[in-house]
Amino acid sequence: MSDLVTVTPAAADLIRSLREQHGPLMFHQSGGCCDGSAPMCYPAGEFRTGSSDIRLAALVVDGVPxxxxxWISRAQWELWQHTKLTIDVVPGRGSGFSLEAPEGLRFLLRSTLIRRDHQRGARSEHQQSRVE
Structure with missing residues (x-):
């Protein structure tokens, strides 16, 4: 499991449901203007990442092939690099662009500070996380 990004069981359930409806998925962590810094879920490849974005994790969710x-912007990651991120889901209206919006749920990113010695080993841009 990645030390950088994890997924709660409730979020994993929603990811499985969205995968069945929309095919392969991706997340981009929003910068927080109009959507409250929510992780945005898109069909894979629909959100165009660029040289200012980094792939923080490749989440492996049981039931998702x-x-x-x-993904997150490099500038935002510089501010958040001392945290462990957990994708969760809560009741409410998500952003109109994120796939979960019609479900009456929204993804939410929770963060926990990590120890400095732990952080050094966790800064890979290409980690895989396993979520059940």
Whole structure:
């Protein structure tokens, strides 16, 4: 499991449901203007990443045949690099662009500070996380 990004069981259930409806998925961590810094879920490849984005994790969710990539802007990661990120889901209306919006649920990113010695080993841009 990745030390950088994990997924709660409730979020994993929603990811499985969205995968069945929309095919392969990806996340991009929003910068927080209009959507409250929510992780945005898109069909894989629909959100165009660029040189200012990094892939933080490839989440392996049971029941989803391919990893779900999690992207964040390099500048935002510089501010958040001392945290472990957990994708969760809560009741409410998500952003109109994120796939979960019609479900009456929204993804939420929770963060926990990590120890400095632990952080050094966790800064890979290409980690895989297993979620059951």
């Amino acid at each position: 391919e990893p779900v990539e999690f």
